Amino acid sequence: MDHGTELTLRDIDEADLDRAVDLTALAFHRKLDDKEHAFQRAVLRDTTRIGIYDGGTLAGMAAVHHLRLAVPGAQLPCAALDFVVVAPTHRRRGALTAMIEETWRRCAAEGLPLACLWASESAIYGRYGFGAATEAYRVDIDATRPLALRIDPDPRPLRLLDRSEAPAVLGPLYEAQLALSAGRFSRDAAWWRRHVLDLESPDDDDDDYGPLRVVVLGAAGTPPGGYALYRTRGSGDDGPGAVAVEEMAAESAPAAAALWSYLAGIDLTAGVRAWARPADDPLLLFAADRDQVRVTRQEPCLWLRLVDVGAALTARSWAAPLDLVLAVRDTALPANDGRFRLTAAGPGATASWAPTGDEPDVSLDVRELASCYLGGVPVRRFVQAGLVTEHTQGAVRTLDAALVTERLPFTGEDY
Numbered sequence: 001m002d003h004g005t006e007l008t009l010r011d012i013d014e015a016d017l018d019r020a021v022d023l024t025a026l027a028f029h030r031k032l033d034d035k036e037h038a039f040q041r042a043v044l045r046d047t048t049r050i051g052i053y054d055g056g057t058l059a060g061m062a063a064v065h066h067l068r069l070a071v072p073g074a075q076l077p078c079a080a081l082d083f084v085v086v087a088p089t090h091r092r093r094g095a096l097t098a099m100i101e102e103t104w105r106r107c108a109a110e111g112l113p114l115a116c117l118w119a120s121e122s123a124i125y126g127r128y129g130f131g132a133a134t135e136a137y138r139v140d141i142d143a144t145r146p147l148a149l150r151i152d153p154d155p156r157p158l159r160l161l162d163r164s165e166a167p168a169v170l171g172p173l174y175e176a177q178l179a180l181s182a183g184r185f186s187r188d189a190a191w192w193r194r195h196v197l198d199l200e201s202p203d204d205d206d207d208d209y210g211p212l213r214v215v216v217l218g219a220a221g222t223p224p225g226g227y228a229l230y231r232t233r234g235s236g237d238d239g240p241g242a243v244a245v246e247e248m249a250a251e252s253a254p255a256a257a258a259l260w261s262y263l264a265g266i267d268l269t270a271g272v273r274a275w276a277r278p279a280d281d282p283l284l285l286f287a288a289d290r291d292q293v294r295v296t297r298q299e300p301c302l303w304l305r306l307v308d309v310g311a312a313l314t315a316r317s318w319a320a321p322l323d324l325v326l327a328v329r330d331t332a333l334p335a336n337d338g339r340f341r342l343t344a345a346g347p348g349a350t351a352s353w354a355p356t357g358d359e360p361d362v363s364l365d366v367r368e369l370a371s372c373y374l375g376g377v378p379v380r381r382f383v384q385a386g387l388v389t390e391h392t393q394g395a396v397r398t399l400d401a402a403l404v405t406e407r408l409p410f411t412g413e414d415y
Contacts, residue, residue: 007090007097012061013047013376015026017041017157020083021060027085028120039201041158044083044193050102052095054085060086060095063415068186069114070178070407071377073317074184074395079107079307081117081414092142099199100128104307104333108168113311118414119303125339127330131371132300134183134411141272143243143264143304148288149318153258154159154217161214161227163199170249177249181278182374183302183409195415196229207341209244213261226250232269247412248274253282253363276301279411293408302411304370309336312373318351320401324392327360328342328369336366361395363387375405 012020021040025032032040044063052060062084081103086095092175106114112170119125123131141147161169167189178184185191193199196211209231217225229247231294240334243263250256260283263272279298287293306312309328323343330336344351362379368387378400382388390396 001248006055007059007095007098008053010051010053010143012051012058014045015101016058017044019049019062020044020061023058023061023087024078024083024109025084026087027310042200047082048106049083050327052090052099056092058087059090059318060099062099062104064103066110066112067415069184070184070186071114071171071312071316071373072182072319074315075091075178076114076312077102077110077187079112079115079332080185081115082292082415084117086335096124097128101332107307111311113306113308113315115305115307118301122201122300122303125217125303126367127303128304129330129366129370130303131367132302132377133304133371133374134301134409135279135298136276136410136412137174137281137295138286138299139274139277139281140275140294141260141264142267142270142292143272144270145292147261147264147290149164149257149261149286150288151253151257153261154252156225156255156258158218158262159218159220160256162198163214163215166214166227169224170214172226173224173251174249175187177251181407181410182313182405183376183411185415187411199337208236208238210334211335212246215259217250217258225252226255226259228263229344230263232266234268235270241268243269243272243406245272245274248277253286256282257286278321278408278412280408295307301414304373306366306373307333308368309366309369310340313342314351314353316351316373317347318349318402319347319404320398321349322398324361324399325356325358327363328366329364330351331364359391361392362388362399372403374409375403376409379403 021037031333047065048064050062051058063082065080065082067078067080068075073412074403085189180392189325216227227247228247231244233242235241243266245263248259255309283293324339325339327339328336339356379388379396380400383390
């Protein structure tokens with residue numbers, strides 16, 4: 001930060017929460033009514049808030065949710081950045097860099113090996129060591145006819161669930177699925193209510209869509225086989241009726257088939273749109289007609305930062321043995337920068353990470369390492385792009401084999 005200015009960095013206390021919400025609305029060009037303003041204020045109250053002040057004026061901010069992120073074989077504490085803004089009058093004065101550096105200091109003090117965010121502008125965060133670690137597909141289903149399937153749907157009954165009951169009913173299935181696919185966050189009941197089910201949000205009607213509905217596969221009193229959170233819109237000026245799927249989870253392909261069939265069969269609607277689905281969603285294979293089920297967009301989702309590379313790498317599981325020297329570049333966090341030997345005996349074994357003077361097998365930036373960390377992007381793709389260097393033949397193949405996961409990582413929740 002330019003210390004010749006009056007810009008200072010300090011925590012944002014509760015007395016400044018209204019100003020913090022107003023700054024967010026200014027930066028993201030939003031018009032907030034009283035209810036939405038109050039909701040954003042309540043969300044901010046539960047975060048750690050780092051502010052940039054110009055005298056008594058709040059000129060920038062970054063908020064941090066303390067969450068647990070599913071990584072291969074584990075869940076790790078993670079600093080989830082939110083409300084990252086700089087006033088348009090104070091850009092290019094080092095404010096964002098100062099807030100990010102302060103976040104790294106706090107992560108180190110609190111033992112948080114990971115940080116993450118959703119990037120409104122992806123060109124910004126790579127220089128701070130964030131890499132796009134998950135991606136999602138937007139999927140559209142033509143619902144003018146029954147969904148054609150190559151498998152039989154799960155025959156268990158479907159039922160609509162009151163949203164207030166959802167955390168207790170859906171929570172165990174959601175948490176169990178964290179072990180199957182990295183990239184999602186563990187949720188407590190409060191997070192379900194505020195951030196997932198919109199029970200505290202004033203925006204119950206969004207773009208002419210009705211309130212959030214919850215459909216569950218399985219009879220009451222039995223563990224659910226799956227669920228979907230969705231909204232519907234009737235026909236009108238915006239076109240025919242439609243279904244917007246906000247989240248769907250299923251324990252098996254037949255369970256997923258039952259839920260997709262239900263969503264595509266809702267009366268007075270002609271289409272289903274799932275805004276974010278995994279790139280390896282089984283729907284794309286068990287749908288009998290791919291003209292009926294189409295991927296209409298592909299985009300990066302969660303951006304990840306390995307704040308403590310050694311802690312992050314030794315905490316995750318490894319699919320195959322490896323013994324490699326990695327030369328990691330990290331200009332922001334010197335403890336991560338250098339040559340390190342990474343060893344793991346394979347599935348179930350504890351990995352080790354130690355500094356070494358040996359020649360590297362692979363050289364890469366911490367940004368690329370973050371993109372590969374959850375198993376979503378093979379290292380070889382970065383080699384092909386000229387962003388990673390393989391010094392020892394076969395080293396990248398070994399690293400990719402150890403990083404691979406049974407399912408691709410996925411993040412569908414934009415907190």
